[in-house]
Amino acid sequence: MNKKYFNIAHTNLRDTIKHRVLNINKGRIFETDDFLLFSIGVPTEDGHLNGCLPFNDSAYENTFNEAIKFFENLNLNFSFWIRENIDMNLERLLEEKGYEPNRKPGSPVMITENKIKNTPLPNGYRIKEIENIDNTEGFKSVIKEAFEKDNKTIDRMFSSKENIISERVKSFCIYNDKNKAVSAAITSITSDSAGIYYVSTLEEERSKGLGKAITKIATNAGFNAGKNLVILQASELGEYVYKDLGYKRIGRYRTYTHSI
Secondary structure, eight states: OOHHHHHHHHHHHHHHHHHHHHTSTTOEEEEOSSEEEEEOSSOOOOTTTEEEEESOGGGHHHHHHHHHHHHHHHTOOEEEEEETTTSHHHHHHHHHTTOOBSSSSOEEEEEESSOOOOOOOOTTOEEEEOOOGGGOHHHHHHHHHHTTOOHHHHHHHTSSGGGTSSSSEEEEEEEOTTSOEEEEEEEEEOSSOEEEEEEEEOGGGOSSSHHHHHHHHHHHHHHHTTOSOEEEEOOHHHHHHHHHTTOEEEEEEEEEEEOO
16 A cells, blocks of 8 residues: 555545535535545435545544434435555444445555556547536436436536536546447546546446546546646456556555445
8 A cells, every 4th residue: 555645545535525515505514634524415325425534543433423423413324434554443443333344355546647548439439528517418327327326316416517517627428429428537636636536338338448538538637737646446347447547556445334
């Protein structure tokens, strides 16, 4: 694990979440030096939308107790984020209380310090940066289907233009020859890095190189914005795809869901 880079990745995740939630009408945030609690205000166990992000593992007991109280007041399930080999006290407490990680050994956190080259888009497809809030239905539909979100969650996530199109957020979509949106990704630009989020491709369009193509565009957008480091979180299968693009793993996140 590279703790220096992991701290930068954690800051990008924090700032990305804060930007998203603060631009949602019914978003809720409670932040201290020790943790960030956040909610988009609808039922979802996606830790990017309802969750507890710890900063200081020595405050693990208070972090746990405040998170439970915050979400019980909202009557919403949520997920604790755990940085592998960093949030060890909080993770031990969760395990002692009977929580189990949503994914073992966890989600790889990956970085690259270089632009991606030589990832062509297959014939018959085109990539477009989303520039008009009135033309986002296809983009949202890809993320909805690929990440199995319901309409209420998707509508809340993207209820603000700032969460799709802004100086801080760049959104991209691939369309097929029938003008159907089939792949999507978001680039979140923060103070010292850029993060790639919700990289997705419709199931029937996978294994065609679209994931690599959209990742290339979203990654390079981070470097074009003046950042020297781009970060993403991968699945175990996705890790090998991103390695081919020049990303390297620096650690893992594990999430533990608390059900109200």
